[in-house]
Amino acid sequence: MRPLALLLLLLTSACAALGQADPATNPNLRLASAALSAGAPDTALQVLQGVLARNPDDAGALVAQGDALAVLGRADEAEASYRHALRTTSGNVGAQLGVGRARLMAGDAPAAEIVFRAVLTQQPRDAKALNDLGIALDMQGNHASAQAVYREALANAADMAGARVNLGLSLALSGDSRGSLDILRPLAQDPQASSRVRQDLAAALVLAGDREAATTVLERDLPHDQVLMALTGFQALHL
Secondary structure, three states, rough: OOHHHHHHHHHHOOOOOOOOOOOOHHHHHHHHHHHHHOOHHHHHHHHHHHHHOOOOOHHHHHHHHHHHHOOOOOHHHHHHHHHHHHHHHHOOOOHHHHHHHHHHHHHOHHHHHHHHHHHHHHHHOOOOHHHHHHHHHOOOOHHHHHHHHHHHHHHHOOOOOHHHHHHHHHHHHHHHHHHHHHHHHHHOOOOOHHHHHHHHHHOOOHHEEEEEEEHHOOOOOOOOOHHHHHHHHHHHHOO
């Protein structure tokens, strides 16, 4: 149960592989990217299916389609779309990262780690690949290495909120409650913070043994039954 709970926590904290397609040269890709950013993956998928009906090997559309399918939780279909993109453009970093994240969604962190390390041999300072590698390492219980990778990602992209949140969560998982809360509290208290970031803080509070404070944080966004479900899921990270 612990790897599944950890995967859900980390993946929803950092959508590092999403939006990798470059929409600059295609208005339909811009429309799909905007729909995906607005939280409408179904709309993005409809647009992209139209593009691919005309050109089935459009690598940018294939990567974007994989992104939309991943958001919808359709990991196998997403991976197939990313792999199709790689068959048309073998060095497509967005497609490579997509395959890795699809492997994460399938619970295969060792395979995902191999993919992300391969990307980093080509682009050693790619912050998204570093962040994704950190997730794969955390899922395997290698928290110290994950934290080093998140810090490297932040050294290359200081404003990468996902890597910062994941670093905080990783510190919580490794027992460094103070370090974790020092990172997550300011992020969650920002007036622009999302409910997801507040839930990440709640997870860290549960791991620190402060279930009461975690409940208070969760009650801001969730009804009582969902608060209880979240607390149970966060508690499973101890197992």
